[in-house]
Amino acid sequence: MKEERPESLRASIISVGTEILMGEITNTNTVWLSQRLNELGCDVLYHHTVGDNPGRLTHALEVSLKDSDLVITTGGLGPTQDDMTKEVVCQALEDHLEMNEDWLRILYERYEKRGRKMTDNNRKQALLPSRSRMLFNEVGSAPGFVLSDPSGSKTVCCLPGPPREMTWLYREKLEPILQELIAQRCGGASVLHARILRTFGIGESSLETALLDLIDGQTDPTIATYAKTGECTLRIASKRADRRDAEDAVEEMIAKVRERIGEYIYSENDEELVQVVGRKLMEKGLTISAAESCTGGMFAAKLTEVPGISAVFDRSLVTYSNQAKMEELGVREETLKEFGAVSEETAREMAEGARRVSGSDIGISVTGIAGPDGGTEDKPVGTICYALATEEGTVCRKTVWDTGFRQFNRIYAVLNMLDMIRRAAAN
Amino acid sequence: MKEERPESLRASIISVGTEILMGEITNTNTVWLSQRLNELGCDVLYHHTVGDNPGRLTHALEVSLKDSDLVITTGGLGPTQDDMTKEVVCQALEDHLEMNEDWLRILYERYEKRGRKMTDNNRKQALLPSRSRMLFNEVGSAPGFVLSDPSGSKTVCCLPGPPREMTWLYREKLEPILQELIAQRCGGASVLHARILRTFGIGESSLETALLDLIDGQTDPTIATYAKTGECTLRIASKRADRRDAEDAVEEMIAKVRERIGEYIYSENDEELVQVVGRKLMEKGLTISAAESCTGGMFAAKLTEVPGISAVFDRSLVTYSNQAKMEELGVREETLKEFGAVSEETAREMAEGARRVSGSDIGISVTGIAGPDGGTEDKPVGTICYALATEEGTVCRKTVWDTGFRQFNRIYAVLNMLDMIRRAAAN
Numbered sequence: 131m132k133e134e135r136p137e138s139l140r141a142s143i144i145s146v147g148t149e150i151l152m153g154e155i156t157n158t159n160t161v162w163l164s165q166r167l168n169e170l171g172c173d174v175l176y177h178h179t180v181g182d183n184p185g186r187l188t189h190a191l192e193v194s195l196k197d198s199d200l201v202i203t204t205g206g207l208g209p210t211q212d213d214m215t216k217e218v219v220c221q222a223l224e225d226h227l228e229m230n231e232d233w234l235r236i237l238y239e240r241y242e243k244r245g246r247k248m249t250d251n252n253r254k255q256a257l258l259p260s261r262s263r264m265l266f267n268e269v270g271s272a273p274g275f276v277l278s279d280p281s282g283s284k285t286v287c288c289l290p291g292p293p294r295e296m297t298w299l300y301r302e303k304l305e306p307i308l309q310e311l312i313a314q315r316c317g318g319a320s321v322l323h324a325r326i327l328r329t330f331g332i333g334e335s336s337l338e339t340a341l342l343d344l345i346d347g348q349t350d351p352t353i354a355t356y357a358k359t360g361e362c363t364l365r366i367a368s369k370r371a372d373r374r375d376a377e378d379a380v381e382e383m384i385a386k387v388r389e390r391i392g393e394y395i396y397s398e399n400d401e402e403l404v405q406v407v408g409r410k411l412m413e414k415g416l417t418i419s420a421a422e423s424c425t426g427g428m429f430a431a432k433l434t435e436v437p438g439i440s441a442v443f444d445r446s447l448v449t450y451s452n453q454a455k456m457e458e459l460g461v462r463e464e465t466l467k468e469f470g471a472v473s474e475e476t477a478r479e480m481a482e483g484a485r486r487v488s489g490s491d492i493g494i495s496v497t498g499i500a501g502p503d504g505g506t507e508d509k510p511v512g513t514i515c516y517a518l519a520t521e522e523g524t525v526c527r528k529t530v531w532d533t534g535f536r537q538f539n540r541i542y543a544v545l546n547m548l549d550m551i552r553r554a555a556a557n
Numbered sequence: 558m559k560e561e562r563p564e565s566l567r568a569s570i571i572s573v574g575t576e577i578l579m580g581e582i583t584n585t586n587t588v589w590l591s592q593r594l595n596e597l598g599c600d601v602l603y604h605h606t607v608g609d610n611p612g613r614l615t616h617a618l619e620v621s622l623k624d625s626d627l628v629i630t631t632g633g634l635g636p637t638q639d640d641m642t643k644e645v646v647c648q649a650l651e652d653h654l655e656m657n658e659d660w661l662r663i664l665y666e667r668y669e670k671r672g673r674k675m676t677d678n679n680r681k682q683a684l685l686p687s688r689s690r691m692l693f694n695e696v697g698s699a700p701g702f703v704l705s706d707p708s709g710s711k712t713v714c715c716l717p718g719p720p721r722e723m724t725w726l727y728r729e730k731l732e733p734i735l736q737e738l739i740a741q742r743c744g745g746a747s748v749l750h751a752r753i754l755r756t757f758g759i760g761e762s763s764l765e766t767a768l769l770d771l772i773d774g775q776t777d778p779t780i781a782t783y784a785k786t787g788e789c790t791l792r793i794a795s796k797r798a799d800r801r802d803a804e805d806a807v808e809e810m811i812a813k814v815r816e817r818i819g820e821y822i823y824s825e826n827d828e829e830l831v832q833v834v835g836r837k838l839m840e841k842g843l844t845i846s847a848a849e850s851c852t853g854g855m856f857a858a859k860l861t862e863v864p865g866i867s868a869v870f871d872r873s874l875v876t877y878s879n880q881a882k883m884e885e886l887g888v889r890e891e892t893l894k895e896f897g898a899v900s901e902e903t904a905r906e907m908a909e910g911a912r913r914v915s916g917s918d919i920g921i922s923v924t925g926i927a928g929p930d931g932g933t934e935d936k937p938v939g940t941i942c943y944a945l946a947t948e949e950g951t952v953c954r955k956t957v958w959d960t961g962f963r964q965f966n967r968i969y970a971v972l973n974m975l976d977m978i979r980r981a982a983a984n
Contacts (some may be wrong), residue, residue: 145604148781149781149783149792150591150604151591151601151602151603151604152591152592152595152601153588153589153590153591153592153593153594153595153601154792155588156583156585156588157584157587157588157604158583160584160606161580161582161583161584162580163580164577164578164579164580165579165580166580167580168579168580174578174579174580174608175578175607175608175610175613176578176605176606176607176613176617177572177577177578177584177604177605177606178603178604178605178606179587179603179604179605180602180603181601181602183602186602186603186624189620189623190603190620193616193617193620196616197613208761208784209761209762209765210761210762210765210782211772211773212781244957244958246760246763249762249763249765249766251762251765251766252762268961269960269961269962270961292784292785294786294960294961294962294965298961298962354581420875422854425858425861426854426857426858426860426861426862426870426873427849427853427854427855427856427857427858427861427873427875428854428858429854430853430854430875430877431852431853431854431855431857431858431967433853434851434852434853434854434877435853435963435964437929437930437963438930440877440878443853443877444877444878444880444881445874445875445876445877445878445881445885446853446854446875446877447872447874447875447885448847448854448857448872448873448874448875449872450857450861450867450870450871450872450873451867451871451872453871454871454872454915457914458872458874458885487884488881502864503864536862536864537862540858
């Protein structure tokens, strides 16, 4: 019965899109927005999804506005005929649409820049409610907006449906407005402070066992665990009248957790493993090259998600065939014959080869059986070998875990490579 | 407006659970149930989620029952105090709860068998609406049930929240009841047939403009468009009494669409571009190697998602630095100096280099500015150059589109590479 907190803003989320009702896409927008609104201390009362149907969107708005101070909608802001969120919200909040000439100009300019002609239906995206505050969309063609009812007690915020645009607009434009709104309406409301710790290499049940008394014994801060592929995340949260109190309580709990499972924690700020590893490499100026087989470039693709990594990342040789392993990395034919392509011996020669041809400080390699086929009794699907070569020598690792999915087996392999680098770069 | 089909059953789904409103779990139940209901030919009108709050569950039920013939709820059937779905549904449909002695005995027996003592609150799970039809739960302790209103025109089906129990009960117990209900209410129940066409290289608004009369002029089959990064998907659906009629109508519409925008369609069966390209390469026995800069291995990682691709994919040289481009691919220093690393000239030498060192039929390359930094006036962020080399020569492509996100710019680049291969392999 967590949800009754009269001192906080009450919110509802409405998703507009027939494709959600058809079960064709999972409604990730709503999960994400719920997390954000809860972080801000809002009580989320309802999620609704409706199709491209004005009558039912109106019903959902009415039910939501009855109890909620704040309603966020996603979807239905596009250029096509079935996009009708703006019209319905306008009517519900007693406003009308006007052409926003600034946005229209921006749309024309963007089309011109890309050498395309703007079609007529795109003009519709520049229509906005006359009293609304526009949320300037730098990553898409439909702006969002915030509109209050004439009394100013109910606020509706409309965001586009594509998750990339929605999350960007929320973070960059809407969140500050909501924070202001909450401060105005709720004054000294209670504050939720949460931190996310991320671990690799320890299972969820082992983690829970290690922390059982801390999880059971506490009502505030709370500890929740979430499992992902090979990773486990801990959310430590406190809700107090005073932000400082909440922060202190969370810090104290983190210190206890760190004492017990510190070795596995790679981030205390909800960062991805690759971000932590990338930063460490750049800080230390350690150059790195990779030799990949079963991951087929996923390691390099992951590492190059980190902006600025080109300062230390030189190349990855994706050697899918044995021929390529020999030609690009100098893996010996005898090694491949005697131990097979999936072996610690081959992984070792691949890592050392990557380091040699590139002249990098670190060479990292991976070779394995991602599945669904290709497993044997000795080397079942999910058998993956790794090596990390430095001037001090080469270390190997072998994991055997079939998640049941080729792609997850490959993701798990990349995480192991990153974990090896994290541990090597920690010294 | 695609969703009005009065000859089918109208359905809504209500999820009960504060943890969903907190954003702690993704509501997979609703996606799954939506797919099932659409398969049965139902029109899904609403998804609602409410917390453990009787008043708001009542509101959601009222809104749903207004338009829907059928409402399915998940969650809130458990033994604890905050589980209140049964009570609320009973009240809404003018019924009362009675102890089901059969289920109570089963619960006692199950506890005994496991050597545990049944706690008092578990008795609550044996309470069922007096007029309801129980859905016997063999995989959990809360039974589901089906209850109609006194007039028999509205039906509410309550299922437990845990996905494993929910899906089991639906498949084993509820689905046959729904099929019966649909046959009764809708007579010769209608059948929905849908196909998904996928396109690359044409924007959603251009697509709609090209097909406007087809979209506007038709109530069946319907055409809906969905946009993703660089891609656009068309869903063509028909709902008829006879499956064959529905299939024919969809095929006929696809032929019309193909005539207008056939060049951009890469799949008529909702396949990913990489699957189409991978199959084509394997069918023709065309070997391929890649040279990647800004995508950092994403192309190879994507292509190696295709099982069996090792038969034609040899290697990818992820040459992030200029040094690596020269050493691994033989790109000339003068080319890099004169035109820069991001240029069609460099892309050309990379693709030709990849083809030369690997001896593959096709060499494909990419070099660009993925952002967020690194753009110039001449070459803004989002400038990406590609080349594809075969024995017949080399073709280049250049795109300039900043999605606002490094990762999406890179995904767009990979799609362009795949599109170039698709077009080259089509001949």
